[in-house]
Amino acid sequence: MKLSNKIRWLIIVLGLLGCCSAARAQDVMLLVNKSSQISEISAADLRAIYMGTKTRFSDGSHAMPVTLKGGPAHEVFLKNYLAQRPDEFRAQWRKAVFTGQGAMPRAFDSETALIEFIAATPGALGYVSHIAANDNVKLLTITK
Amino acid sequence: MPRLLPLCVLLCVCLGTLQAQDLSGIEIHGFATQGFLYSSNNNYLSMKSSSGSLQWTDGAISFSDSLTDNLRVGIQLHIYQLGELGGPNLQVDWVSGDYRVSDYFGFRAGKVKTPIGLFNDSQDVDAVFLWILLPQSAYPIDNKSFYLAHLGGEVYGGLPLGRRAGKLNYRAYAGYNSLDLNGGYVKQAADAGLVFMTTPGGKTYGGDLRWDTPLTGFTIGSSALVQSLDGAVVGGSLRVPSAFVYAPYAQFQRGRFYFAGEYRRQPANVTVTLGPDTFQSNVDQRIWFAMASYRVSKNVHAGSYYSHWVDKSGDTSQPGNYSKDWAVSGRYDFNAYFYGKIEGHFLHGTALGYYQNTNPNGLQPNSNMLAAKIGFSF
Numbered sequence: 001m002k003l004s005n006k007i008r009w010l011i012i013v014l015g016l017l018g019c020c021s022a023a024r025a026q027d028v029m030l031l032v033n034k035s036s037q038i039s040e041i042s043a044a045d046l047r048a049i050y051m052g053t054k055t056r057f058s059d060g061s062h063a064m065p066v067t068l069k070g071g072p073a074h075e076v077f078l079k080n081y082l083a084q085r086p087d088e089f090r091a092q093w094r095k096a097v098f099t100g101q102g103a104m105p106r107a108f109d110s111e112t113a114l115i116e117f118i119a120a121t122p123g124a125l126g127y128v129s130h131i132a133a134n135d136n137v138k139l140l141t142i143t144k
Numbered sequence: 145m146p147r148l149l150p151l152c153v154l155l156c157v158c159l160g161t162l163q164a165q166d167l168s169g170i171e172i173h174g175f176a177t178q179g180f181l182y183s184s185n186n187n188y189l190s191m192k193s194s195s196g197s198l199q200w201t202d203g204a205i206s207f208s209d210s211l212t213d214n215l216r217v218g219i220q221l222h223i224y225q226l227g228e229l230g231g232p233n234l235q236v237d238w239v240s241g242d243y244r245v246s247d248y249f250g251f252r253a254g255k256v257k258t259p260i261g262l263f264n265d266s267q268d269v270d271a272v273f274l275w276i277l278l279p280q281s282a283y284p285i286d287n288k289s290f291y292l293a294h295l296g297g298e299v300y301g302g303l304p305l306g307r308r309a310g311k312l313n314y315r316a317y318a319g320y321n322s323l324d325l326n327g328g329y330v331k332q333a334a335d336a337g338l339v340f341m342t343t344p345g346g347k348t349y350g351g352d353l354r355w356d357t358p359l360t361g362f363t364i365g366s367s368a369l370v371q372s373l374d375g376a377v378v379g380g381s382l383r384v385p386s387a388f389v390y391a392p393y394a395q396f397q398r399g400r401f402y403f404a405g406e407y408r409r410q411p412a413n414v415t416v417t418l419g420p421d422t423f424q425s426n427v428d429q430r431i432w433f434a435m436a437s438y439r440v441s442k443n444v445h446a447g448s449y450y451s452h453w454v455d456k457s458g459d460t461s462q463p464g465n466y467s468k469d470w471a472v473s474g475r476y477d478f479n480a481y482f483y484g485k486i487e488g489h490f491l492h493g494t495a496l497g498y499y500q501n502t503n504p505n506g507l508q509p510n511s512n513m514l515a516a517k518i519g520f521s522f
Contacts, residue, residue, distance in 0.1 A: 103208055
C-alpha cells in the first residue's frame, strides 16, 4: 500500500514537471502576409524589425511588424525573440514615438484581429499562439 | 491646484479612450504627469517647495502618419508648468518629415530632437524613466527646453558591423536653436536684470555615435555639440560664442539590472554689453553621473544615482560653484498606462535649480528633497 502511494506521488510529481516543461517550451508561430516572398527570417532580423532598426525583409520588401496588446503569446514572443519584458518593449517604443523617431507597431486585442490584418496587409508580420488553416497568411520559420 | 492640471486631465479623459488610436492611419499618442516637490531649507526649481508644491505639470500629444513606406510626418505639442517656468501656451515640441532611404541612411527635417548623451532627446518623456528627475547635472529640467530640439535637420542610420562586432548607430545634425522665453536661463537672466527684447538663439551642429557592442545590452557612445547664442537685451546685448561640448557615455542592461554613466564637459564664455560697459563670465562645467537600477517585479522598479556638477573656472569649494546630488527612486506601474513614482534627493551645493526670487533670504549649502509624480501615457 505504501509503495503504491509512493508510486502515485511519483507519477503526480513527474506529471507536474512535465507540465512545467511543456509550459517553458511554449512558443508562438510567426505569420506573414501570403504575398510575401520570404519563408524564413533570421532571429537577428526579426529582432531588428520589431525594435524599429530595420524596416525591410531580406528580399528588400517593406516589413510592417504588428503585435498583440498583451497576453501570454505576447509575453512569450517578447521573451523568446526580443529578450524583452512587455514594459521594456513599451518603453522603447514610447521613447521613439515621443521623440519623433518612429511609429509604434500596430497592436491588436485578439489573435483573430491580428491574423485578419496580416491577411489583408502586404508586408505585415506578426505572431499568434495557434492558427487554423488560413489561405492569406503563411508561417515563417526562424533561422539562427 | 496648478492651472494646467485640469487641462491635462481633460486632455487625458478625452484622449484616454483613444488609447493610441490609429485614425485613418494617423497615430495619436500622449502623456500627462503631475508632480509634487517638498524640500528642506531652500526652494527648488522656482517652486515654493519648502512648503510643498504641486506646480509641476507636464503634458504632450503627438500625431504621426506614414505617408509612404519611407516617408513619415508628425508633430508633437507640449505644455508644461514648472514653478514659475513654462505656462499655459502649447509649444511645438517637435515637428518633422522623416525620409528613410534605407536602414543605413535616413534624414529628417523640421524641428527635430537634439541627441546629446544618453537621454537628452527623450528627457521629457517621463513615462520611459524610473527617475522623476534625471541627473540634473546633465539634464537640468528647468532648462531642458533649450537643448531638447533645434530647427534644422539631421541624418541618421545604423551600420551592422557583423555578428561579432555589433552595430554602429549615427546621427548628425545642424540648425538653429533658441532659448525658451519661459525657461530657466531667461528667468535667471531676468533675476540679474537682463530683459531680452528678442528671443536669443544661435547656430548649432553636432552628432552622436553609439555602438551597440557584441556584448548584449552593452552600449557605449559619444555626442558632440557646438552651440552659440546671441540676443538683444534692453540697453545692450548678450553673446556666447560657439562652444564645443562633448559627452561620452555607456550603459549596460542585463536581466533586471541597468547601469549607466555619462561625462560631459561644457564650457561657455558669456559676454554682456550694457551701454559702454562689458561684463564677461566664463564657466567650465564638468559634469558626470552614474546610475543603477533593479526591476524588483513586473510593477516595481527601484534605483539610485549620483549626479555631479562643478564649475572648474571658479572656487570649487564654494556651494555656488558645485552641485552634488544623491537620489533614490522607486516606481510602481499600476498598468500599461498609469504609473506613480517617488524619489528622495540629498543635495549639496547651490549651483543648479535655485532662483533668487524664490529664495530671497539666500541659500543654505545643503538641502534634502522629496519628489512624487503620477503619470499617464498612451
